[in-house]
Amino acid sequence: MRVLAAMSGGVDSAVAAARAVEAGHEVVGVHLALSTAPGALRTGSRGCCSREDADDARRVADMLGIPFYVWDFADRFKEDVIDEFVAAYAAGETPNPCLECNEKIKFSALAERAVALGFDALATGHYARLDEGELRRAVDDDKDQSYVLAVLDHDQLSRAMFPIGDTPKAQIREEAERRGLAVANKPDSHDICFIPTGDTRAFLGARIGIRPGAVVDATTGDTLAEHEGVHGFTIGQRKGLGVEAPAADGEPRYVTDIDSSTGTVTVGPAADLDVRTITANRVVWTSGQTPDGPVECVVQVRAHGGLAPAVATPIDGSDGPTLRIDLREPLRGVARGQAAVLYVLDEAKGDQVIGSGRITGSQA
Numbered sequence: 001m002r003v004l005a006a007m008s009g010g011v012d013s014a015v016a017a018a019r020a021v022e023a024g025h026e027v028v029g030v031h032l033a034l035s036t037a038p039g040a041l042r043t044g045s046r047g048c049c050s051r052e053d054a055d056d057a058r059r060v061a062d063m064l065g066i067p068f069y070v071w072d073f074a075d076r077f078k079e080d081v082i083d084e085f086v087a088a089y090a091a092g093e094t095p096n097p098c099l100e101c102n103e104k105i106k107f108s109a110l111a112e113r114a115v116a117l118g119f120d121a122l123a124t125g126h127y128a129r130l131d132e133g134e135l136r137r138a139v140d141d142d143k144d145q146s147y148v149l150a151v152l153d154h155d156q157l158s159r160a161m162f163p164i165g166d167t168p169k170a171q172i173r174e175e176a177e178r179r180g181l182a183v184a185n186k187p188d189s190h191d192i193c194f195i196p197t198g199d200t201r202a203f204l205g206a207r208i209g210i211r212p213g214a215v216v217d218a219t220t221g222d223t224l225a226e227h228e229g230v231h232g233f234t235i236g237q238r239k240g241l242g243v244e245a246p247a248a249d250g251e252p253r254y255v256t257d258i259d260s261s262t263g264t265v266t267v268g269p270a271a272d273l274d275v276r277t278i279t280a281n282r283v284v285w286t287s288g289q290t291p292d293g294p295v296e297c298v299v300q301v302r303a304h305g306g307l308a309p310a311v312a313t314p315i316d317g318s319d320g321p322t323l324r325i326d327l328r329e330p331l332r333g334v335a336r337g338q339a340a341v342l343y344v345l346d347e348a349k350g351d352q353v354i355g356s357g358r359i360t361g362s363q364a
Contacts, residue, residue, distance in 0.1 A: 001120040002026045003161065006106060007060060007068070009053030011176050011183045012125030012164055014060040018179055019163040020123045021064050028119070029061040029068040032110065034077040035194065056183050063181065071113070073105060080104040082194055086207050089231040092258035093337025096148065096303060097192055103151040111159055121161045129165035133158060135286050135353040137343075140168040147303050150341040150356035154288030204231040213263020215241060218256055218272055230260050236273055236333035243267065258336075274330040274364055280323040280340045280357025283314065287354070290314050290321065297342040297354060299325050301334050312342050312355070323357040334362045 003025040005017035020027045031054045054070055061068035081100045088095035111122050127138035128146040135157055138144040152160065164172055176184035195203045208231050215225040225242040227233070232240070237255040247253055247269070254273055257266040278301070285291070291314055299310040309328040314321060325340055338359050343351045 002118060003028070003121050003123050004110075004114040004117075004119040005029045005066075005123045006110065006125075007031050007057035008125065008189075009050075009056035009060075009183065009186075010125065010189065011173060011181070011186055012127070012169075013057070014125070014181050014183050015172050015176050015179070016123050016125040016161075016163040017060065017066070018064055018175075018181070020161065021066060023163075025121075027064070027066045027123075029057065029064070029066050030110075031057040031068070031070045032077075032105070033070055033072045034074055034105070036074045036078065056186065060181055060183060063179075071110075073109060076109050077101070077105055077194075080109075085192075086204060086231075088337045089204050090208050090211075090229075090260065091337075092230045092233075092260035094234045094335035095337040096339060097194070098148040098303070099151050099339055102148055107152050107156045107160065111156060115159065121159050123161040123163055125164055126162050127165050127169070128162045129350070130157065130160060130162055131349055131352075134349075136165075136349060137351040137353075138162075138165040139350075143169045146343075146351070146353050147300055147339065147341050150286070150339060150353045151282075151284055152286070153284050154286060157286060201232050205229065211263055213265060215243060215265045215267060217247075217253075218266045218268030224267065227263075227265060230258050230263060230265060233258055233265050235335035241265075241267060270332070272364075273332040273334075275332070275334040275362040276327050276330050277363040278323075278325040278327070278334060278340055278359055279361045280325065280359050281320065282358040283321040283323050283355065284357070285314075285355045295342065295344075295354065297344050298351070299327070299331075300341045300343065301331060301359065302338055306331055306333060310342075322360075323355075330364075334359065336360060336362075 003020050005027050007013045007029045058068050081097050084100055085095050085097045114122050126145045127143040128149050129136040137146045173184055191198050211229040213227050214223045217224055233255050251269055253267040256268045256272040294311050294313045297312050300307045308331045311326045313324045336359050339356050340359050342355045344354055345351055
């Protein structure tokens with residue numbers, strides 16, 4: 001097969017490309033330039049898409065003896081990922097930009113170009129597995145990225161390759177060392193790739209501006225503090241609320257609701273975070289077929305953690321397909337804008353992703 005290998009400049013995509021070559025595929029490497037003003041160097045483990053990363057990817061491609069190109073997707077990335085990220089926070093949501101990047105950049109814009117150029121598949125360094133077209137968790141639970149890939153539809157998955165999903169991360173580094181790849185010990189990227197400082201609140205504030213509002217006590221209705229914008233808060237947040245006096249019961253307060261239309265951030269006790277029903281839109285069924293009725297599953301509501309057994313019911317609403325997810329046990333920290341990813345457990349093959357949706361609401 002002709003395989004386009006997306007090479008970020010890190011160890012995971014380097015080994016993925018090497019394995020694709022070793023499997024006998026005709027491989028071409030490509031690095032995505034996603035920043036309009038890339039830095040020369042990375043800041044430790046923060047950020048990505050620097051010129052240093054592009055150079056690292058090129059050196060790996062040279063060692064593998066494969067052609068290598070840098071493709072400019074900066075404008076598309078800004079429009080589909082960064083601008084959407086900012087707009088979601090301004091609306092009181094908590095988005096995951098990796099989901100948007102996978103859906104709209106890597107497995108849409110990039111994959112479409114790959115197909116147009118005659119490639120059969122797109123290989124990436126994601127930690128996930130494909131088993132006869134079925135998306136499954138990676139062998140390494142700590143590095144599993146099936147959650148952020150669950151937005152991919154059946155056609156996108158049919159053109160995807162995840163060569164390293166069957167191997168723990170420590171062994172990937174060892175393999176890179178054996179292959180003589182200079183990126184073997186390169187630090188992993190953390191946080192949000194386009195915010196290299198790690199200061200999300202400052203990044204959002206510079207783009208959204210000051211939109212004053214009140215921090216309100218859920219129990220008493222009292223205004224506890226003023227804030228400069230709902231973009232500084234997420235559901236379940238405990239620190240940085242700007243509330244000076246302790247609650248009457250002495251228990252900590254958490255953000256339990258965000259209303260962007262009024263600028264109101266509601267805080268309350270931890271019990272107020274309990275959720276038993278989730279609604280979602282932008283529904284994707286990875287098989288390409290919508291189930292006929294309710295599905296027993298396990299739902300995951302954030303990239304790391306937030307799992308509970310549930311029943312997911314597809315609904316054909318006037319505004320398009322939606323999901324109602326009834327939890328067998330309550331979850332906390334369920335935020336609008338995140339993904340609700342549905343898994344079924346196969347004892348022999350491991351957790352399989354069957355669908356996903358973007359969380360639009362929740363109820364106790």
